[in-house]
Amino acid sequence: MLLDAQKGGYAVGAFNVENMEMVKAVIQAAEELNAPVMLQTTPSTVKYGSLETYFGIVSAEAKKASVPVCLHLDHGSSFELAVQAMKAGYTSVMIDGSHEDLENNIALTKRVADVAAACGIPVEAELGKVGGKEDDLEAEADTNTDPAEAKVFVERTGVSSLAIAIGTAHGFYAGTPVLDKERVSQIKEAVPVPLVLHGASGLSDEDVRECVKRGMCKVNFATELRVAYTDACKKLLGEKPGTFDPKKLGTVGMEAVKELVKGRMKVCGCDGRAK
Template identity: 65%
Template sequence: MPLVTTEKMLLDAQAGHYAVGAFNVENMEMVMAVLQAAEEMRSPVIMQTTPSTVKYAGLDYYLAMVKTAAARTNVPVAMHLDHGDSFDLAMQALRTGYTSIMIDGSHDAFEDNIALTRRVVDACAPSRVSVEAELGKVGGKEDDLEGGDGNPFTDPQQAKEFVERTGVGSLAVAIGTAHGLYKGTPKLDFDRLSAIREVVSIPLVLHGASGVPDDAVRESITRGICKVNFATELRIAFSDGVKEYLRKDPDVFDPKKYCKVGIANVVETVKGKIAVCGSAGKV
């Protein structure tokens, strides 16, 4: 089926009290793996790329792969720009054919974040492409994404004002997660999440979920999270599969052989995340 936007996908998740997994894809093999997992679990799915991934191959390359994957299935698939770091990149993704766009102005001042987000929302509205924004600063580092320091948590009243003034479709909130690998077990501020949910009606997004305990992810969904982002764990799964094969057969020269193991690892990882999100069987 054709690519879909995330608007209905996330509103359905909100009404059904589950979340949709959003998985960062780095190559064709990861696209294939995410689709296979979504089909086996009968779950809607979001595939996404960060600015650094886009620089590696281009928006058109990644869109072509995901569009081809979506055409082979009746599982809803959306193509999302993760952490779009400028208006220009957001517009490039829109023109290329991405069906969901994040504009991340979280490192800007509050008013500047509002202005940038509103500009992207207005530009995407004629195409009915959903826009995600971020308020607060998700910590850690992934690719060239730097997290926030000091007190990066999302303020509920600011979140309410931000959503009202921007008209954004979904909001990524900072409640204690971080990008990349955790050094210890992350402690999420569930009370803050509940407070945000009380004053914000649109779907909420959890970034930095790789490494967050499953029970914590489930609790976040119970309290209003409708989209959960996973990146690092997929990269580790794929790389571990390739390395495992190369250890056993260091003379191999056919990439298809070791990539199959990487694909299998990613499939199992994604299936596990879909189960945690509660979206299995929702197609």
Template identity: 80%
Template sequence: MAFVTSKQMLLDAQAGGYAVGAFNVENMEMVKAVIAAAEELQAPVMLQTTPSTVKYGTLATFAALVFAEAKKAKVPVALHLDHGSSFELAVQAIKEGYTSIMIDGSAVSFEENIELTKRVVAVASPNDIPVEAELGKVGGKEDDLEAEADINTDPLQAKEFVERTGINSLAIAIGTAHGFYAGTPVLDKERLSEIKKVVSVPLVLHGASGLSDEDVRDCVNRGICKVNFATELRAAYTDGIKHLFTDKPDTIDPKDLGKVGMENVKKLVMDRMIVCGCNSKIKSITY
């Protein structure tokens, strides 16, 4: 078990009809909380960092943190570069020990996205590192990336994209958005079903923070194998600290802040894992 790539993890999810929860982490406490949640629920798990997070903490630091915690774990743990913003960053993440890579070429043209993604696959594949890419544009704001408008994924383009790039998983746009939703999201679930019919690799849903449990479960039933959660983890961690200061305004020990943050994040992650259906799956998979 312990520190693994995401390839078999997502293939098992695809075969088993569930989704792996993928959780963005910002510090040591969030790393510990996510892995603790996975261990308690006997679930495979992916931890993710975005470009701004690794700019703040470095790829090497997060790789070391996750490796240190994962090697003690009795569940499979993968470390994923979320929304890799350049070929250079993707390659550096592989060198530093990341076990899963996303290259996000959704801001460029279809052909440019294909060429960028192929370059990353050409480096990652010989190192047995799986690659996720994105086709279409998921709205909202993720890190320094902001999409002014959604562009939903075209099923036939998705099929061509997967075949020409050799990626291991595909993030699709069906009406979700990064960050919290201002209103009630309307998802094009029929589009998801159409994509599933023509694309063989595991499908990924971004922008799940704020979606209803019903929507997430329906997307998983229709073929989503990985669900990303970011914004609500940040909110949970921060809310724990805010409440501590309300109850104990004289708190000065950073460890006390970290403990309440971890408690909130662990609880949230466990809830999301159950919604994704990946709890209690360790006994039925082999690594």
């Protein structure tokens, strides 16, 4: 998916899902727009359910889908979790060693990448620190990725894609983010693998499009999907406080997430790109 995006000059939307309803919503959006899609779970989501549970839900829906669907471990927090995700059936994993120093990040990432290569599974890693909080990992957005370090990192680890820090943050932004978009172009020239943009929830359409134009091939969306889902449920309960059927809540939540995802896919330019 990401290599096709790299060649085609667009990005694949990667959406964090928390339950069956969000899985269905994201895949429905992809089918309606004929877009390839990546569904992601973080370590806290996996802890809430399990790797096997999320694989079961996504694989069941993916088998019926008319578009390519990937299940990705987002922000894998350890070698052990990454390997467990591969064994559970995940088709892509991320190992996040960005909280380590460069050498330890390289060592951890290479260890995961070596196992994944033997299984034919692509690995995403992170270099630099994307600000905000993702699960239990928290960082200030003050360590943007160095292009020269990125080149060395990719060469020594053998990763399939690289998440880079350019001033984005996980979660919503308190103010207007200032992105170092030129850095995307510089890193694209330095490394051959597809680049990944984290912390896209809350970014303007213009910012996302510019980053994709400069070389981002995967764009992650998480927080805004959660907000869309829960806001739709709150709205229904506000209008009809007697609602007690979870299916009613799930239905409005699904519709809200589907419409949001369709909009983000169009911004990424992956609509109509499914093979």
